[in-house]
Amino acid sequence: MSDSWRQHRKHVFVLSEAGKPIYSRFGSEEALSSTIGVMMALVSFIQAGGNTIKSIFSDERTIVFLQKGPLVFVSVSTTRQSKQQLRSELLHVYHQIVSLLTQACINRIFEHSKNYDLRRLLFGSEKVLDSLLDVMDSEPSFMLSAVQCLPLASSSRDVLSRILQKAITPNFVFSILIAHNLLVSIVQEKMVVEDARLKPTDLHLLFNLIRASSTSAFQAGEKWTPVCLPLFNHDCYFYAYVSYLDPPEFRFCLILLSTDREEFYALAECKKKIEEAVTSQNALQCVANTQSYGVDNIGVANLRHFLYKPSDVSDHHRQLPQFTCPEMEMPYRSHEERIHLLDLYRSTGGFTVCHGP
Template identity: 75%
Template sequence: MERSKIRGSSEFLSEDPLTESAGVSDRNEDVTSESWRSHRKHVFVLSEAGKPIYSRYGNEEALSSTMGVMMALVSFVQASGNTIQSIFTDDHTVVFLQKGPLVLVSVSTSRQNEQQLRGELLHVYHQIVSMLTQGSINRIFEHRKNYDLRRLLFGSEKVLDSLLEAMDSDPSYMLSAIQCFPLQPSSREVLDQILQKAVAPTLVFSFLIANNRLVSIVQEKTVLEDGRLKPSDLHLLFNLIRASSAFQAGEIWMPICLPLFNYNCYFYAYVAYLDPECTVCLVLLSTDREAFYAMADCKRKIEEAFVTLNALECLTNSQEYKVEDVVITNLRHFLYKPSNVFDHHRLLPQFTCPEMPVAYRTQEERICLMDEYRNLYNRIHRITRPLKLIYHSAEGETLLAWVTSKFEMYACFSSLVTKKSAISELTKLLRWIRKEESRLFICHIQKHSSTNQSGKNSSTDRERSNQPNASETGLLSLL
């Protein structure tokens, strides 16, 4: 396999050819056309000076006057000592989020409420921080308030596009949890042991991913409790890998910031696929920018162990489960998130759901189902009147949400199911999940020991990560 070292996030992204259909056509869309106006959701990112940085649809330059109006609204409200939060019309919800020198705006006709839209903007902001770090962004605009941040984010548009598309149809973001790849406990234990034995002094986290689902995670045991990984950080990492085909070309080495772990610190990620079909991915996070060859040696050991134990074939032969496997009458789909089944859920919240059935295979159909789930989630977690159980009859399906101290569940049935029948069927579903629990979830997060403390424990690594060299960030003229 050809080995390639990419020294900066923005450099790496610019070397990957843009998607020939969605990305390019979205960038070139006429912002005066009716089709542009009819998108269910627009997201804009601009600087405090009104400089355009990103738009989900259309060219940023063509939208500079529109973004200028947005910034004028922000400034007008700020002048009176307030902060603009949202604007509501009959058809649109406009939500603002200001994070330091960046302003993010969502203009939506979807059924999502203000809090959900603001949460999506926060994910977009964190994805930008993951490529540049928050400290670098702040220093840039302290030196030059009119700086065009697109210079550093060149090529990253499709990463943000991918994130926004995923948030529309992937429940991981709504539930703030990670979906694990279903695997027999004995097989997962074998994979954990392989990762545990392939270590290096500055290795902090080892991840094995299959089909964008987490298979195994091993962390350095001295990682501080307050520095543990959050689901949002993994969502950003997984999205970055999913959005770029460059990872399929060889071994990639790049800096990445995990904002909720440390928004001013770079990890250095070694990413390589282990199978020809590029479905099984290995990710190793180190605190040392010079540890590429050490991480490559870890990968070599992992591959050798995979061959010896036939582990790769075992993993690639495993499949995600379908709703038919549950054998529940009229059940179409469900989301299940345990609250306190295992101690480690407090460290890494997880959820499970079956493959989407045929009735929801298109992106539009998935978004419609997710809209129903989001509506239930919002109602059941409402601050003023939180609920425990909701039975909701929609146009083409019946949905039920159920939250207890041990789990939260969202289920979709065929349209003629009664409330009593739905609750009865969910009781059967809970029994099935408990029986399959050790296959559906990572029951134990394994740890390894290295000679150096890592992550937040190492002041030297932290100081070095807070001051990355110019070749890694493209900030040669600024820092």
Template identity: 45%
Template sequence: MATDHREAEQPVNTSDSDFQEDVEFVETNCVPGKCNSAVFDTTDELDDLTLNLANGVIQNHRGTITSLIRKRAKRSNTLKDEEADQDLANSIASEEANSIEQSELSSELSEDENVKNGLEDLSLQDTESVPEESPSVTLIPSSSETDYVNSLEWKQQKKHIFILSESGKPIYSRHGSEDKLVTVMGVMQALVSFVQDDKDNLRSIVAGDHTFVFMNRDHLTFVGVTRGRESTQQMLLQLTYMYNQVISVLTHSTLVRTFKQHRNFDLRRPLSGAEKFFDNLLNLMDVEPGLLLTSVRCLPLDSSVRDIVSQTIVQHAKVKDLVFALIIAQNQLVALVRMKRYYLHPMDLHLIINLINASESFKAAESWTPICLPKFDATGFLQAYVSYLDEECQSCLLLLSVDIEAFYTLSECRAKIKERLDRYNALTAIGNSLQRHSYSVQQCSIGDLRHFLYKARSTAQYTSPELGPPYNTPEQQDRLFGLYHFLHDKVHSVSRPLKLLYHVGKYETLLGWVTQGFELYAVFGPLVTKNVAIHAVNKLLRWIKREEDRLFILSSVTF
């Protein structure tokens, strides 16, 4: 430790190579929350983004739903209900029709690589022929529209997100009604098309405090404008979430088919009513680190209680065609049970959380709604049975099936699950955990540590203490989140990824540390030396290790 004083004396932004010595002191064998059997699909979205900056859908289980439906069809050959059979046949037929139509796009569609190329080719062709005829570009704005776009309130928004179609038709705007922004979106599309004419892609523009980030996927253009601390890469991740949300409502197949048939299609119609999901998702991204870390936060719960919850689900929801069963409480995962061989990706889970978070209507009655999980299978819908388990509407049960007829069966499962969980007092335990508001950073008893994010990479889960002083006002929380964005970006920098970063800022000292097993972002008081910080995170790791049974889901439960 003594050798380290020399470095601690110069607390300026230092990073990587000088740090090798320090890394020696770090107990790299301590990886809290590590789990050998995968709980989630842990494909890292950031890696994906880096590798796939070119347009294209990244999918892991493409066609899963079709194959599951086929399996079901085989099984239920003896099905009495003729109509049900008809239904199955229809759904399979429509899936097939989709794939046939898609294969017209490019010669061979079965491989993702080709889809990507096909779509890219298509988008290039389209942009070459479209720009002049695009109506929005030539539209002359009325004075009220101009007034609105020029209003101070609109301009001062910290982050804007726009979705527009390839022909420049507005689809969504985070602030202000999108149809008032026809001209602005026309300009955006013009910029994108101009660059595409040279067989290139517009990625970002920096203008003063603002960064404009562009993403083209499947005939849609996503534009993010921020004056916050998000990097281009991080904005791209946020736009990917928005794209996933679109897919979640429509499915990838429908989206591609729609624009193939009518390039000028107004996508707002099939998306009507879904605006609240976009708004809510964006609000979540501003406060919930899980989306930035593409990982899941679990509700702290004694492992015995969690076992009871997941075993109850396994026993009482053992229904054919049920792919995922999960309980979510206040945006935190309580338990997850999955079909063998199928994994839920954290990005998909965030869409599920967003679905529940954005709508009050699930609190009134048991609901049955289609949802597409793009990472699981972007080509089709799963059916989600959604119902709260307690009177206060805190613990929400979700059962995701491929069978559209399964509602009544799942409703019976829910009754049994609720009855058991009540009997074992598990719902009370969940309620108590929610009331305790997670844990405070003081509980880790590490002086000068103000806040931290810890992500266990192998399980795609993260933990962090509740926000206490000085981060108890929205402004300060916003600033803290900005610091995490900064730290996360520096550590994951594409050109120069870091293992360890010690950064002394005006108000706090930051330490970012990434190993194969975990990512840790810690915020200290401003006067903490590097030595002390390293010492503290080691202590923190040991604390998390002690608590890991409570903070993480370490065993994967299957039906």
């Protein structure tokens, strides 16, 4: 319980119903076992009275609880975020864990043994959860429940989409191209069940998994990994083929998702066809030359920054909610100032519905 540990603006803990520590954003779970025990005692005491503990408020801190099946999530925050915003972040942490294990697997484990130490299965995945909490603090996509696309001429995006559409296999589900951590294009197989809908959260969690592993596993070459898209189907795995199209720059990441665990070589062949097509058509050059825009390009006096998410997009199962925002320029260049700006958006509810002419 050092001063440096206490000075963090937000702590997140994950524990089991039996009080077993699973994850802590800062510090060691073993060293925090007594603190986590107090949290579970609060949960159990309120449950004994037939209620569910939701939040605790003090002058300096907001403590939010979220229980999802056999897992309990706790956020202890000194930020200006509301309890609803903190609970939404805890829900994303839960979904990230589901993306690694599936909900069915988690439930099955704890039905068999309530004292199971889930850290055995999550070993090595702590950096994925760390990355998720970092990006939720400094990026608006989670707050807006929308995806940010790379600014690109529609003709150039159409060329890339057509290339992706031609490289499929019998068990193919999605092909996704991202650049600079922004979505360029996504293609969904027509045979995917009509009422199945890919949500922004599924992409956020998938992108975070790649981002958290980008310095090691995924940049080493072709990778094949099971991944659950929890809002698409929380009980089953897809199998993701992940490869970069431009090593060693690692700017353009291709993700191919299949329902068949034996389809690595088939998807590797799809990637080869995509590489040949983008090379012959020089299709990635326009993406490489794309630049983000600044707030000055908007032509509004004294405007420092904005977030824009259309409010009238039709609710179609293949239409992902999207948003756009200018590059964060001065005074929002540093990581601390980016967090401060997002805090302002959250605390003021700084959103206005604008209607065009």
